[in-house]
Amino acid sequence: MIGRQGRTGSNPTIRDVASRAGVSIATVSRVINNSPHKVHGATRRRVLRSVVRLGYHPNAVARGLRRGTSHSIALIVPDITNPFFPAIARGVEDAARRHGFAVVLGNTDGDPQRERAYLDILRTRWVDGVLFAGVGGEVGDLHELMAEGVPAVLIARDVGGGQIDTVLTDGFAGLRLGTTHLLRLGHRRIAFLGGPRGLPVARERLNGYRRALREFRLQPDHHMIVSGDFRVDGGRAAMARLLARDRPFTAVVAANDLMAIGAMEVLRAAGRRIPEDVAVVGFDDIPFAAFVDPPLTTVAQPTYRLGALAVERLLALMRGEVGGPRRIVLQPQLVVRRSCGGDRPGSDQRDR
């Protein structure tokens, strides 16, 4: 506890302020909270003076005990090291601070046990609400939390059911956008690197890809669709399998950036130049995608806003505003990184 063990002595308390100002602690409390209760102007000034004199800061812990609110929220992510999450964390922290809330960070590695451990900590009243970013399929505990009336919001993760407030990016629109981009450039044989089969978000993205093709009167060819695990390794493996199938393609759209990066690696190793021979488009907004060479065209998620909006929604929930939208869907945006010559059409419409 800051200042507690300082040899300067404990922080001044409301009592110190009161006695120094020659008033009761009740009056001091009213002043520092500018309560609606009327306080004489002169008295108020006297109080404020001794507040600054003593460098008084109300003790948040005591206040929390009394008011039943700690003015802090938790942000639970699988792994802050995963480049997708820092931007979310930043959005969350900025918004929270604007409202005077502190943010407690937790990493779960997607481990349900770790997740549960966190929930227990939170239950002991550390925080007023919880934000779960990219939490795994395990929603049992979440529902438990909801049942207890804990305000919670999911970020960038769809668990369906509509029971829990969620803020996410439209994955369907995103992949439709990316695929359409390639189609407009003239590509006709476009492969798809998808996420894990069962996952709702993966399914949704696949559907976006399919829709784009159909809008161009093309039949999705299931031989050109492989699934991975949303990670670089998965991208490598998926691309390797795709190449093994020996189906010609002039472009690839990946369900996320990390897979796109892995795929590009394998493509280059196989002697195919990017983007001259194969154009690649990813999904997600992870900052380092900008540094990848050749530049990766990406459908960017408004990651920062995702975090900020989640906080707004969470605060609304905490205020008891149950009326709001339970589901906020943001639109992604196509980002063609440094158009240094690349990404141009498969020169001509080769096949077809």
Place this chain on the structure above:
Amino acid sequence: MIGRQGRTGSNPTIRDVASRAGVSIATVSRVINNSPHKVHGATRRRVLRSVVRLGYHPNAVARGLRRGTSHSIALIVPDITNPFFPAIARGVEDAARRHGFAVVLGNTDGDPQRERAYLDILRTRWVDGVLFAGVGGEVGDLHELMAEGVPAVLIARDVGGGQIDTVLTDGFAGLRLGTTHLLRLGHRRIAFLGGPRGLPVARERLNGYRRALREFRLQPDHHMIVSGDFRVDGGRAAMARLLARDRPFTAVVAANDLMAIGAMEVLRAAGRRIPEDVAVVGFDDIPFAAFVDPPLTTVAQPTYRLGALAVERLLALMRGEVGGPRRIVLQPQLVVRRSCGGDRPGSDQRDR
């Protein structure tokens, strides 16, 4: 406050547990804290039973008020979005959780005002200690904190004076290592992209570069030394200036990865191939460096350990162990990314 506004009613308190077990709250307290105070086995079991029955979790806020410790620490970073910090944050969080501490995250953007605002929040007893990662030159507030007896540790930032506990990587050794690597490969004309002039860490790294040269009986040529700002843009600008000077060089060592990335961009734009024409070595361990193409050879900081060690030191400080080392210096390591042909000698010792 979790559970407070739940319609399920408030969380059970120590009183509920006590009455259900037919004992006093003191006994319950002793059991759940397994205090040295003797408690009859049977009584203990009865208490524990009602604890699980009621799903009791001690209220951390009340406990904090009583004990004078919140069991949480703050991690203040300039910007969690900067890829250098997530790994630190992860190390911090893991270590903290192992000890039952929560981590409160804060971004300052290096703005002294924001920094000060945080300190005020912390002063209100949110946290038991503070970790400052990469904080700017402004140390005034820090000393103020120290004076108040707040446990604080600096991560990856040297403010000198030895007044504040610090955990950092040996930048001198790092750049000496990277430069020596190039020298061993046969390079003799090695340029240096440094950090901001005044900064202690920048100076230190420059000295490492110089030392390596001298150890090879080479005079550092100040025409080959340019300074930037530790960011990608700075790397671009610095490299542009270097090229303008028209001094031949076969290798570049950058004071950090971001600058190295910017430099490589400009080099390629200037038609120089990497690493065939110019070898590049960076300093820092930011994950995406691994994805840069061509692969960037790097002197890696043990970022995760930096965070973990800082927590250990902080906890020691909180326990009042003033005796420990005030300055922990970790050694960096040379990481030659995927040796895909590159990074080889300037073929022969061209000049000299």
Place this chain on the structure above:
DNA sequence: TTGTACGCGTTATCAG
């Protein structure tokens, strides 16, 4: 071995 009662620093309620 167990229980009673006080205080941690605030806020809120009720008298004055």
Place this chain on the structure above:
DNA sequence: CTGATAACGCGTACAA
């Protein structure tokens, strides 16, 4: 308008 005072939930001397 101001001031006592009772909680908030817990840990711990002190008493039994």
